[in-house]
Amino acid sequence: MPELPEVETARRGLAPAMEGATFTRVKINRPNLRFPFPDNFAVRLENCQVREVTRRAKYLALYLDNEEVLVMHLGMSGSFHVEKLDTENIDGESLHHDRDRFAIHDHVIFYLENGKNQFQVTYNDPRRFGFMDLINSDQLANHKYFANLGIEPTGNSLDGECIRDLFTNRKAPLKAAILDQKLIAGLGNIYVCEALWQAGLSPKRQAKTLCTSSRVAKIRADKLADAIRDVIARAIEAGGSSLNDHRQTDGTLGYFQHRFNVYDREGENCNRKECAGNINRIVQSGRSTYYCGSCQK
DNA sequence: AAGTGAACCTGAAGGC
């Protein structure tokens, strides 16, 4: 699931429960996710206080008071569920309708308290492509997870000039270039398709075609940068997209999926006003690309 | 070096 907006949504759900709170107990229900848990994972966390819950690209990084950082990636199907444990809601009528059914995939349970409240944070991940690791904070920036990450598509730093720098001499299709985490970090298959539609650019066009000195190339690069920032910002605002089981940490659904213009809309009409085309599905680098062949050039 | 496709794992959906 989780592309940058979903991870940011998870971060915003975790922060109120975890920042300033201390791990009282950590329970792992299997020896590994995508990778084995680091040695003594639970013991190293217990009694640590969380200073800050941060996000970089699709990674969550929780800074702890012992100078370690809990790094977590949600893979394809990871999600968190936060429950406040209080006297009136001992058994927490969960908003997760199918929690029981998926409880076998509750691989990690964090218990925390902040002197006032107690929280249970459950990590669920059916496909187990996610992972967790503990890294010293002074090694974080140079760690393999983070060292090669590209620019963050949030804020205003990603602009047309930046895209032209990144895509210079790139022969790969534009779709593949935008998906490359070493160039721009955080976009996944859905939001790449959406951003390309919004910019009116074909996913099949070579990335370097936005880098010529022509006026039209510069305009295209500007439009693409604007579209990427806008799609990501709107998706974060909407609480991410909920496909299948994906929910926000309080169990409610994100709703950005109701605004998809191309993703998973094969055969349907293009949503652009003056466009009479419909949405095609092709496979690029082994993954589905959805786009309008009429208005994306 | 850069680009492509398979692999990792489980569940849902569709065809027969």
Next chain:
DNA sequence: TGCCTTCAGGTTCACT
């Protein structure tokens, strides 16, 4: 009803 195939939000590794 069941069995089979295909596909899914990500990343990494092996290969051209």
